Amino acid sequence: MFTHMINEKTKLKMLDLRDSEQLFGLTIGSKETLREWLQFIDYTKSVVDTQSFIQSTMKQFSENNGFQAGIWYEGNLAGVIGFHKIDWNNKSTSIGYWLGNDYVGLGLMTASVKAFVDYALKELMLNRVEIRAAVENKKSRAIPERLGFTEEGCVRQAEWLYDHFVDHVVYGILSGDWDENMSN
Amino acid sequence: MFTHMINEKTKLKMLDLRDSEQLFGLTIGSKETLREWLQFIDYTKSVVDTQSFIQSTMKQFSENNGFQAGIWYEGNLAGVIGFHKIDWNNKSTSIGYWLGNDYVGLGLMTASVKAFVDYALKELMLNRVEIRAAVENKKSRAIPERLGFTEEGCVRQAEWLYDHFVDHVVYGILSGDWDENMSN
Amino acid sequence: MFTHMINEKTKLKMLDLRDSEQLFGLTIGSKETLREWLQFIDYTKSVVDTQSFIQSTMKQFSENNGFQAGIWYEGNLAGVIGFHKIDWNNKSTSIGYWLGNDYVGLGLMTASVKAFVDYALKELMLNRVEIRAAVENKKSRAIPERLGFTEEGCVRQAEWLYDHFVDHVVYGILSGDWDENMSN
Amino acid sequence: MFTHMINEKTKLKMLDLRDSEQLFGLTIGSKETLREWLQFIDYTKSVVDTQSFIQSTMKQFSENNGFQAGIWYEGNLAGVIGFHKIDWNNKSTSIGYWLGNDYVGLGLMTASVKAFVDYALKELMLNRVEIRAAVENKKSRAIPERLGFTEEGCVRQAEWLYDHFVDHVVYGILSGDWDENMSN
Amino acid sequence: MFTHMINEKTKLKMLDLRDSEQLFGLTIGSKETLREWLQFIDYTKSVVDTQSFIQSTMKQFSENNGFQAGIWYEGNLAGVIGFHKIDWNNKSTSIGYWLGNDYVGLGLMTASVKAFVDYALKELMLNRVEIRAAVENKKSRAIPERLGFTEEGCVRQAEWLYDHFVDHVVYGILSGDWDENMSN
Amino acid sequence: MFTHMINEKTKLKMLDLRDSEQLFGLTIGSKETLREWLQFIDYTKSVVDTQSFIQSTMKQFSENNGFQAGIWYEGNLAGVIGFHKIDWNNKSTSIGYWLGNDYVGLGLMTASVKAFVDYALKELMLNRVEIRAAVENKKSRAIPERLGFTEEGCVRQAEWLYDHFVDHVVYGILSGDWDENMSN
Secondary structure, three states: OOEEEOOOOEEEEEOOHHHHHHHHHHHHHOHHHHOOOOHHHHHOOOHHHHHHHHHHHHHHHHOOOOOEEEEEEOOEEEEEEEEEEEEOOOOEEEEEEEEOHHHOOOOHHHHHHHHHHHHHHHHOOOOEEEEEEEOOOHHHHHHHHHOOOEEEEEEEEEEEEOOEEEEEEEEEEEHHHHHHHHHO | OOEEEOOOOEEEEEOOHHHHHHHHHHHHHOHHHHOOOOHHHHHOOOHHHHHHHHHHHHHHHHOOOOOEEEEEEOOEEEEEEEEEEEEOOOOEEEEEEEEOHHHOOOOHHHHHHHHHHHHHHHHOOOOEEEEEEEOOOHHHHHHHHHOOOEEEEEEEEEEEEOOEEEEEEEEEEEHHHHHHHHHO | OOEEEOOOOEEEEEOOHHHHHHHHHHHHHOHHHHOOOOHHHHHOOOHHHHHHHHHHHHHHHHOOOOOEEEEEEOOEEEEEEEEEEEEOOOOEEEEEEEEOHHHOOOOHHHHHHHHHHHHHHHHOOOOEEEEEEEOOOHHHHHHHHHOOOEEEEEEEEEEEEOOEEEEEEEEEEEHHHHHHHHHO | OOEEEOOOOEEEEEOOHHHHHHHHHHHHHOHHHHOOOOHHHHHOOOHHHHHHHHHHHHHHHHOOOOOEEEEEEOOEEEEEEEEEEEEOOOOEEEEEEEEOHHHOOOOHHHHHHHHHHHHHHHHOOOOEEEEEEEOOOHHHHHHHHHOOOEEEEEEEEEEEEOOEEEEEEEEEEEHHHHHHHHHO | OOEEEOOOOEEEEEOOHHHHHHHHHHHHHOHHHHOOOOHHHHHOOOHHHHHHHHHHHHHHHHOOOOOEEEEEEOOEEEEEEEEEEEEOOOOEEEEEEEEOHHHOOOOHHHHHHHHHHHHHHHHOOOOEEEEEEEOOOHHHHHHHHHOOOEEEEEEEEEEEEOOEEEEEEEEEEEHHHHHHHHHO | OOEEEOOOOEEEEEOOHHHHHHHHHHHHHOHHHHOOOOHHHHHOOOHHHHHHHHHHHHHHHHOOOOOEEEEEEOOEEEEEEEEEEEEOOOOEEEEEEEEOHHHOOOOHHHHHHHHHHHHHHHHOOOOEEEEEEEOOOHHHHHHHHHOOOEEEEEEEEEEEEOOEEEEEEEEEEEHHHHHHHHHO
8 A cells, every 4th residue: 555656667665465476476586596695585485485574574664673665666576675674772774675687777776775775864864774795796786886885894704605605895874975975 | 655645735654653753742632522432542641652552553564454554634644544453364354543633624534544445445355344433423424424335233332431332333335335336 | 170050951161171072073063064154164174173272262261351161961062152252441242152963952052142141241240242143044143132132233244154255143232131131 | 150069158160350359358358367378478469469360370271280269158259279280291280278267167178179189180180189288287287188198298498488498298199099088 | 611510521511502413312322221210202203302402491591490401521411410490489499310321320410419409509599409209210319318318208109101100209408408418 | 500711710601690789780880981882881770780681691592692601700700791692594693792990901801702702613613703893992992903803894883872973893703714813
């Protein structure tokens, strides 16, 4: 029922259980590409796993700890974007996201992340948004770089991916940076 | 972030904790009028009570059992509308609602209930929506009557209100009725 | 250990786990008849399902929300009667019941419902008892009619039964009605 | 609703919340006598404490772990008797009890404990019932002795009572003993 | 990380999940001997059962209700010793223990129980430690007897072991006894 | 009962509830110094708050998510060190610590952190240990620098401290680094 329009063709909507089939289809359809960087894809074996994921995101929302949204493009589910959690004490959050193969290159994710950062800094009144990406994951890193995030460091061997560790680049944007960006 | 536009001036948004102050203010501001039919008003003594209410509605949502929305008119919170619960087995739900004094007579509630019935029957694919109102509560009864609900019965002494029982009129609308209404 | 004698041959006892086998047997023995109006019968596939049911009724009791009793006739379990829940704020409750095939026509259920209504209005000091039955379920409807309940309305398509909706007749009796009935 | 008749004047009934006032009154009325051996009496300061106790006994029942009953004599609450817990694996339980001052000397407790032992060994099919009493608590010890329990040992300093330790005598009766007793 | 040295070759360590494999191996390796008196051995069918046991002991610790320790001898897990629970109100606890076949006769258990009693009476400031053993279990009974516990009674048919009941001897030691023992 | 000896004068012990008084005393005694970097100090108003903290650490342990230890120096509690959590999937953890005023400058923390890193990388078989410190907190930063951690980045405005944000330096050490360090 509730949506956030990004542009005429694109909107965000909080995930609910009725989206399970569509989200499972999207996940499976792009499995080979997504699993390169997202190990959870391999654990998504049936729509029941997707339902569990959505249920956990509804619980996250009900605990006032952020939410996960679907990105809809021309009426189809194109990807997922969400807050990992919200650290209200330190006025800080972090964002994660992925797109199905068919929706890459349309600018959907940059626009969606921009909407989330706006919401976090302007509506939730947070001070800091963080994005982490594997050093070699160029597509993922391009988003914060395009949106003016600052590269703040490199956490070595931060993640175990199937059979090896990957380093994470940490990007951060502060409320002040964002205002400045936007006014340019 | 997520909203449902009813018209240019009016939108619905799921309640979240940041709405607590505004909702508490609305409740207190119309206390004398609202308490005639809504006993919970008397239990709303500080913003903490309103926060507890909103927290319970977020839990309701996370249990896939419906949600409560605020009605915003020209940027101000005007009232509340929500599902009491959703009976998925029997494809049925019921709706409750109230408006602050300053927002009565603008057609906000009829439009909001219409949006909720549409959502329940068209998006959630339910079959039945029920509204109950005290027999003497003419303003509340006018809504389902205006929207083509059928009066199905009168539950005697259904509710204890401060110091006396009140009878409830039961209104119901079925998926088939609604389609017919809408096509007229 | 604890029982309520209805007459020399008939008694009520709160269900406990030791009744599982007997209750499962009764359910299965009358399966074809019962399933016409009670969809849960189809979900009772082994005694484990009956145990889960009984466990849930013990939890209901421990939450001060009513209980389920077995009806024993000449030492055999003949049926089940119970409160769906108790609405203490509005001093109201509702009752459900069923009998095994071999025990129909002996007046057991009318006597048992009478005992439950008495208990609800006289001991629990509630004000209202409700019984709902499918419009076509004549045997079930006969009970509240025989006991002087008032027909208060008809909730259309209230229940999804296998492959179709059924309408529910709502019967209610108030504390004052009951006193009057009894004194006649 | 559900009771167990011991004789014309005496019955047992599982405690429920409506008994709170009466039980609190009984506790307070015999406070000076009871607190000699029952330290919990000092923690019963208002009816809320009694409600908490009853709620905990309802939870005990719902966990299939025994229950607490009130002893009613000529319509008045005279005392409490209950299972501490049920050890289903080892087919064993233990019993505790107390009477209000006004009801001592009427044989109520011996009859009630007899009913409980009967229920445990004949209906619950347990094998062993244990009763423990402080060495100096002659009234309490008289009950198992009168009913043919065997004194099995003395647990030294088993209980801290206000400002000193007391030793516990352990009494046990087995299913075989009980049958033999009863046939004499 | 944390250990308690009993002597150069022997130490105690609270069990944690990394000990699961070793503990499962020890249990299975001595299965035939242990199952004579410990029925739980038969329920230990895979390392998952051992993990569940260890998880339950970590929960016990986190509830301030005692803990289970492994006995390590020359770097190998030799047995288990633990508190069943701690009764803080009555300043009392009880101890259970078992050894793998290869570690019997080395004095490990007497030393370990001595350490536990010391800890209970001197560090936890409890007043009483109890040990129960089946009447026929001579090896188990030898421990409290060697350490100066008093035999306080015999609980008849206290435990159901596969197909028969066994009687339990109750041993207790009080803080005063222990001081006296130690000074001799 | 269980301890880890660091040297003759210094040992680590998991915190338990009996340490509450001592830990509360240490916290309050160094309040003015500690609160410069640790905001939680201001929320420690009575020993009850310290008990809650210790209870939460016992829960952390029981969830296999790390633990908090006290640092004892010559028999007195000198400080606290613990794992924030353990990320078993990515074989990674992070460490936090603080010392009371009277115990600064004795090398206690460097030795304690060394013991924790050893335990994490050698016993828990993790791959990465992280330490974060405020940029201006020189004493805290000196520990990872002394132990050969790599400075990996600076998370801007990571923490809200009373009335301003502070930046965090991120230090990390990997299993391979540590082996190399130790062999030098």
